Amino acid sequence: MSDLMSKLKKNSRVKDTEILTDSKIFTNKDMITTDVPMLNVALGGELNGGLTPGLTVFAGPSKHYKTNMSLKIVSSYMKKYPESILLFYDSEFGSPEKYFESFEIDTSRVLHTPIKHVEELKFDLSNQLEEISRGDKVIILIDSIGNLASKKELEDALNEKSVADMSRAKALKSLFRMTTPYLALKDIPLIAINHTYQEMGLYPKAVVSGGCVVEGTKIQTPQGVVEIQNIRPGDVILTQYGDKEVKEVWNPDTLDEGTPECYEIEFEDGYKVTCSENHKFIVDGEWVMAKDLVIGMDCESLNT
DSSP: OOHHHHHHHHHOOOTTOOOGGGOHHHHOOOOBOOSOHHHHHHHHSSTTOOBOSEEEEEEESTTSSHHHHHHHHHHHHHHHOTTOEEEEEESSOOOOHHHHHHTTOOGGGEEEEEOSBHHHHHHHHHHHHHHOOTTOOEEEEEEOSTTOBOHHHHHHHHTTOOOBOSSHHHHHHHHHHHHHHHHHHTTOEEEEEEEEEEOSSSSOOEEESSOSSOTTOEEEETTEEEEGGGOOTTOEEEETTEEEEOOOOOOGGGOOSSOOOEEEEEOTTSOEEEEETTOEEEETTEEEEGGGOOTTOOBOOOOO
8 A cells, every 4th residue: 555545545534435445335245136037137237136235216107016026125135134124114004014924024023114204204214324334234115205295295284285395306305315325335225116107198108206397398499399307597498478598497406495385287278287386377468476376267378
């Protein structure tokens, strides 16, 4: 080891700092192989592959055996490590004890944590990961994040507020940002089950649930239709009053806490748009905020 390398290693305040060739975190990746070859291929790219530490998400429509595949992997992990524990975060309560036993999972080694909203999951999971040591044999299963509400959604329901929520996608992204480094550093696999649904439209596509705004909303520009996620500051879009330059693009990740309420507006032709409460529509030549729209109002549209 050179003097410079020794000095830099000593100066690092991160206890796991190590020369790459000696790094246990970088070079030693645990592999959990199942007895289902195609599942191993899907997870690890080869017949002898399998699950590795980190985040794995199974997303698909209902009744597509997502929980089945997840428990098969969990079973393989717990057979490989007889002392291991499953942290089972449950939001759907659709997997009875007998289901675990059918996969030969010892339920006395399963810590069942019922969760009501995303924030509760985030706080509890973060606390667990902080306390787990590298070398502890733990596997985590979340069933599921697809139908898990946000804390704000529950509070709105208790307050009888019928508005969509714009904080859920942000909370989920925050959850995965916070947990991913822990999973790698502490050699822990996490399996999360999510759901997909079909967009409304002539040519619908499958979209993973988790946010209130679906990518793919069409925006008209002088060059043609552009999906909303591809709009950038400086782009020009068509409006009721001519071409307008985009000055700022709203990004859910950059919002401060206390995000605005969101409304879904459905028009008589079936077209729907989800927008903030202050988004304005033209009604009889006047601007009206989304929160003030009333059924029966005629909104002007841009026809090209």
